[in-house]
Amino acid sequence: AQKITQTQPGMFVQEKEAVTLDCTYDTSDPSYGLFWYKQPSSGEMIFLIYQGSYDQQNATEGRYSLNFQKARKSANLVISASQLGDSAMYFCAMREGWQGAQKLVFGQGTRLTINP
Amino acid sequence: GAVVSQHPSWVICKSGTSVKIECRSLDFQATTMFWYRQFPKQSLMLMATSNEGSKATYEQGVEKDKFLINHASLTLSTLTVTSAHPEDSSFYICSAGGGTGSTNEKLFFGSGTQLSVL
Numbered sequence: 312a313q314k315i316t317q318t319q320p321g322m323f324v325q326e327k328e329a330v331t332l333d334c335t336y337d338t339s340d341p342s343y344g345l346f347w348y349k350q351p352s353s354g355e356m357i358f359l360i361y362q363g364s365y366d367q368q369n370a371t372e373g374r375y376s377l378n379f380q381k382a383r384k385s386a387n388l389v390i391s392a393s394q395l396g397d398s399a400m401y402f403c404a405m406r407e408g409w410q411g412a413q414k415l416v417f418g419q420g421t422r423l424t425i426n427p
Numbered sequence: 428g429a430v431v432s433q434h435p436s437w438v439i440c441k442s443g444t445s446v447k448i449e450c451r452s453l454d455f456q457a458t459t460m461f462w463y464r465q466f467p468k469q470s471l472m473l474m475a476t477s478n479e480g481s482k483a484t485y486e487q488g489v490e491k492d493k494f495l496i497n498h499a500s501l502t503l504s505t506l507t508v509t510s511a512h513p514e515d516s517s518f519y520i521c522s523a524g525g526g527t528g529s530t531n532e533k534l535f536f537g538s539g540t541q542l543s544v545l
Contacts, residue, residue, distance in 0.1 A: 346534070354518055356471075356536035402470065406534070414461055415522070415534060417470045 314338065315405050317418035324393050325426055331378070332388040332421050334403030344406040345386040346415065347377065351399040359401075362386055390423075398425045430454055431523045433537025440511055441545055448506045448540045450521035456501035457523035461534070462494070465518040474519075477504040511544045518542075 316335045324330045336345065347359040362370045362377045370377045378387040390397055400422050404415040430453040440446050450460055458479050463471040475496050476484040483496035493515075495507040504523075508515055520539040 348536070354465075354520070354539040354541065356520060356522075356539075358535060413524070414473050414476055415471075416473075419470050 314416045315403055315418035317403055317421050319421045321422045323424045323426060326395060327392055329391045330393050332401050334386045334418055336384050336386060336405050338407055340407045346404040347388045348402045349399045350402060393425050395425050395427060398423060431535045431537045433521055433540060435540055436538060437541040439543045442512050443510055446508045446511055446542060448519055450504045450537050452502050452523040459524050460498060460504040461522045462506050463520050513544045516542055516544045
């Protein structure tokens with residue numbers, strides 16, 4: 312069974328608009344962590360934001376925020392005021408367990424294209 | 428933030444040769460490192476978990492004799508692709524975890540290695 316699902320293979324957004332990238336997950340572990348990474352064409356994986364399963368508030372990092380809806384098992388990434396440099400692949404990932412050393416399971420990814 | 432260094436960035440080799448990829452945690456001790464593989468336009472798939480001072484744990488379907496992993500210190504893990512063949516051509520990327528404080532929650536990735544086997 313797919314543990315992380317990203318249903319949007321591609322997204323096209325006008326510059327300066329906000330964009331939401333969807334991510335749903337499946338786990339029976341009460342302790343887990345959710346991550347979003349950006350992968351530009353160079354291939355590096357850039358950490359964007361992290362949400363722990365016990366965190367009461369939605370995580371925010373600059374223009375990035377995570378809309379964490381625990382009951383619906385969704386962890387959507389919201390990018391405000393999109394920029395041309397935001398064009399890249401975006402991956403949602405989950406870590407089961409509370410320790411940082413646990414492995415990540417990735418979703419299929421969403422290719423985001425920002426149009427000028 | 429924590430930094431993970433991966434070398435080389437790209438490598439081209441002849442079929443049958445072995446290739447070693449290094450992954451280093453530069454400013455924290457990584458008790459565990461992970462090796463992923465990514466085919467073009469696909470997601471990252473975990474190959475193995477590298478534990479300092481012990482044998483690596485391989486995911487189902489990954490040949491341990493082909494992909495040798497060594498984690499001899501708290502800052503270095505290596506992946507050796509032995510007797511590489513064209514089907515081994517892929518993007519290989521490592522991540523490191525097990526730091527203290529804030530780095531314990533965030534897994535940081537190396538810049539990846541593009542392997543092309545001719």
